[in-house]
Amino acid sequence: xxxxxxxVVNHVGKDMSDAKQYGxxxxxxxxxxxxxxxxxxxxxxxxxLGTYHYNHKEDYILLSGGLPLNFVMGAICGKFGSAxxxxxxxxNKKYVKKEFKI
Numbered sequence: 001x002x003x004x005x006x007x008v009v010n011h012v013g014k015d016m017s018d019a020k021q022y023g024x025x026x027x028x029x030x031x032x033x034x035x036x037x038x039x040x041x042x043x044x045x046x047x048x049l050g051t052y053h054y055n056h057k058e059d060y061i062l063l064s065g066g067l068p069l070n071f072v073m074g075a076i077c078g079k080f081g082s083a084x085x086x087x088x089x090x091x092n093k094k095y096v097k098k099e100f101k102i
Contacts, residue, residue, distance in 0.1 A: 056077065078102045
């Protein structure tokens with residue numbers, strides 16, 4: 001079993017089982033999120049990453065949900081200088097990892 005975790009920015013019930021090969025899935029937010037309350041959103045995202053001791057060298061961020069959610073998550077991860085992202089490759093129907101250097 002891998003020690004890595006996959007932080008799902010916004011889980012909306014979509015099948016993300018392919019991402020499990022990269023680690024345990026942890027939903028950061030679920031369903032509809034009020035993207036107009038950015039202070040609360042920032043607090044929520046930081047709280048989840050802190051609770052699970054996010055490690056930018058081993059863990060993954062699975063981008064999902066609205067652009068404001070992913071933007072705020074990117075801003076938080078920016079303090080580390082890099083992050084591992086999981087992106088959906090629609091052509092090959094699988095998640096692929098990509099290092100994002102900030």
